[in-house]
């Protein structure tokens with residue numbers, strides 16, 4: 671003749687809650703299964719991750735905003751300079767007519783420069799490449815004018 675500890679109404683409510691939870695779990699499982707089938711049918715990585723990456727890319731472009739104006743997909747102050755010595759190809763014809771790695775850009779074809787501010791000017795001696803033919807030895811080395819930075823700053827104004 672013991673009365674149950676839980677009143678019938680509350681007991682019923684608990685059962686409904688458990689059934690609901692189970693329903694959510696099962697529904698989620700089925701949804702996931704269907705989604706995976708869809709992914710497999712439409713070609714694996716080609717839907718979700720790509721669109722996600724595109725959105726991420728767009729978002730990053732938007733947040734960078736006007737700083738990267740001019741279409742350059744670079745951080746503010748960063749520019750790509752094409753190597754004048756090899757015209758961006760990374761290789762030059764040697765005296766014997768063979769293709770050789772460009773000594774200025776070392777085969778890269780371009781160089782990234784990072785300006786601190788508008789006072790930074792492209793080095794006139796190396797054209798921003800940081801390397802140039804040294805006049806005294808006639809060999810290519812680090813540009814003496816900019817110290818390899820590719821950028822020069824005007825002399826600080828006298829105080």
Ligand SMILES: [Zn+2]
Nearest residue numbers: 753756772775
């Ligand atoms: Zn080059």
Ligand SMILES: [Zn+2]
Nearest residue numbers: 793796813816
């Ligand atoms: Zn220089």
